Amino acid sequence: MPEHSRPNDDHAERxxxxxxxxxxxxxxxxxxATDADDVLQDSYLxxxxxxxxxxxxxxxxxxxxxxRQALNALRAGARRREDYIGPWLPEPLLxxxxxxxxxxxxxxxxxxxxxxxxxxxxxxxxxVFVLREVFGFSHHDVAGAVGQSxxxxxxxxxxAREHVQARRKRFEPADAATAxxxxxxxxxxxxxxHLEGLLALLAPDATWTADSGGKTTATRRPVVGAERVxxxxxxxxxxGQETPDLRVAIVNCNNTPALVASRGEHVEGVFLIEIVDQxxxxxxxxxxxxxxxxxxxxxxISRV
Numbered sequence: 665m666p667e668h669s670r671p672n673d674d675h676a677e678r679x680x681x682x683x684x685x686x687x688x689x690x691x692x693x694x695x696x697a698t699d700a701d702d703v704l705q706d707s708y709l710x711x712x713x714x715x716x717x718x719x720x721x722x723x724x725x726x727x728x729x730x731x732r733q734a735l736n737a738l739r740a741g742a743r744r745r746e747d748y749i750g751p752w753l754p755e756p757l758l759x760x761x762x763x764x765x766x767x768x769x770x771x772x773x774x775x776x777x778x779x780x781x782x783x784x785x786x787x788x789x790x791x792v793f794v795l796r797e798v799f800g801f802s803h804h805d806v807a808g809a810v811g812q813s814x815x816x817x818x819x820x821x822x823x824a825r826e827h828v829q830a831r832r833k834r835f836e837p838a839d840a841a842t843a844x845x846x847x848x849x850x851x852x853x854x855x856x857x858h859l860e861g862l863l864a865l866l867a868p869d870a871t872w873t874a875d876s877g878g879k880t881t882a883t884r885r886p887v888v889g890a891e892r893v894x895x896x897x898x899x900x901x902x903x904g905q906e907t908p909d910l911r912v913a914i915v916n917c918n919n920t921p922a923l924v925a926s927r928g929e930h931v932e933g934v935f936l937i938e939i940v941d942q943x944x945x946x947x948x949x950x951x952x953x954x955x956x957x958x959x960x961x962x963x964x965i966s967r968v
Contacts, residue, residue, distance in 0.1 A: 669818045675712050678722045684966035685799075686730045688774070691965070692785075692794045693862070695754030695779050698958055699741075703733045710740040724805045731809035738787045749878030753948055754779040755955040756917040758962045764919050765840075770967045771919040772837070773798040776936050776948045779918070781831045782872060785824055792817055793824040799967055803871070806819055810917070837919075840937035845891065846939050847921040854901045859894055866890040867943035877952035893947065899908075931956045 679686075683704065690700040707730045719725050745752055757774060764771040767790055773794075782790050795801045796817075801809075807817045816965050820854065838846065846865060854860030870893045887893055904910050909927045923935040934956065938946040950956065956958035 672712065674716060675906070677879070678716075678727065679708055679711055682723060682726055684964040685968060686726055687798060687963060688965040688967065689727060689794060690730050690734045691796065691963075692773060692779070692782065692792050693731065694738055695783065696955075697755050697757050698955075699737055700734075700753075701958075703730060703737055707733050710764075724801065727783075727795065727799070727807065728809040731795060732811075735791055735810065736785050738790070743881060749876070750882065751873050751875050751886040752783070752784070752877075753873065753875035753950055753955075754918075756813075756922065756936060756950050756959050757965075758915060758917055758959055759919065759965060760962055761765055764965075766952065767967060769798060770965065774918050774965060775837065775938075776918045776920055777833070777837075777938050777946065778828075780948070781828055784831065785827060787821055788812065788829070789824040792820045792893070793828060797825060797828075812935045833940050836940070838942070842942065843921050843937075843939050845945065846942070847937055850944065851912075851914070851923075854897050855905070857898050857902060859898055861954070862894040863890055863899055865944050866893060867940070867945045871945055872896060872947045872949065874949040875952050875955065877954065880951050882949065882951045896920060915956065931959055932960055 686704060686707070687700055690703045691697055694703070695701055708724070711726065711729060714725075753775060756776070760772065764774075782793070785793065788810050790804055793807045795809060796803070803814045803817050803821070806821070807814045810817065812820070850862070850865050851934075852858075853865065868890050869888060870884065870890050872887040872893045874882035883896075887896055904912070904925065907927070910932070911926050912924075913924050914921060915924055917934060917936055920936045920938055922937065925932040926934070933949060933951045936948040936950075937944055938948070
């Protein structure tokens with residue numbers, strides 16, 4: 665092998681080995697798998713120029729690199745978020761159950777409920793929380809990633825942790841078996857138009873939040889309350905049954921049962937169901953076609 669080709673091979677080998685971790689970091693900071701792919705591509709080009717002899721810890725170095733690029737992307741997209749029509753939801757992520765089954769922290773960190781909470785943090789708070797609380801990087805490494813002093817990072821981490829804890833539900837999310845059972849019961853009630861059956865599955869303050877970006881039909885404001893959400897669902901499923909070639913499949917997105925509605929090869933929408941304390945508490949509905957382009961491509965995620 666020619667001598668000059670070895671550095672590039674070594675760069676690629678190190679980056680590829682850590683790619684699931686790096687993708688997960690960036691996805692949790694941005695809430696977008698598509699944008700995370702772009703950040704990783706740009707980060708690899710920068711990494712390929714690095715003198716590996718100067719890299720003491722590849723994992724910490726690459727985590728800092730992708731975090732900086734993710735923060736740049738997050739800040740660049742701030743105006744786009746301000747002008748967004750209707751609620752903004754993170755991009756759904758199709759995941760392998762195996763990636764999540766052995767890591768409770770990872771499973772919760774990529775949940776739609778957690779990502780929605782992370783949306784309420786500032787960019788620096790979000791990056792610090794993700795790197796410190798989810799991935800366990802040292803305050804020193806986090807400081808290098810966000811360009812702040814260690815003391816400032818400690819303060820940001822404390823503030824972000826309190827903010828997240830205040831907004832997370834107090835009850836534990838449902839285990840996998842319970843989630844499957846309740847989702848199947850929900851599908852039976854929804855497809856048969858059984859209003860009482862739906863109401864029995866919904867929490868009293870169940871919420872329906874739909875993200876269309878103004879590009880397709882969806883409710884522009886969250887719908888709150890079991891009765892209102894159940895009526896919406898009965899109407900929606902009735903119209904779905906009258907739509908030719910519409911198929912609905914159950915998958916795992918963001919460690920949450922999700923319904924994928926599609927016609928042919930075109931995904932019409934993804935409906936994520938959050939179940940807490942044996943009841944459905946939230947429906948997160950992604951209808952914006954820009955956020956559905958890569959939803960059926962499963963991603964490998966990791967905290968190590």
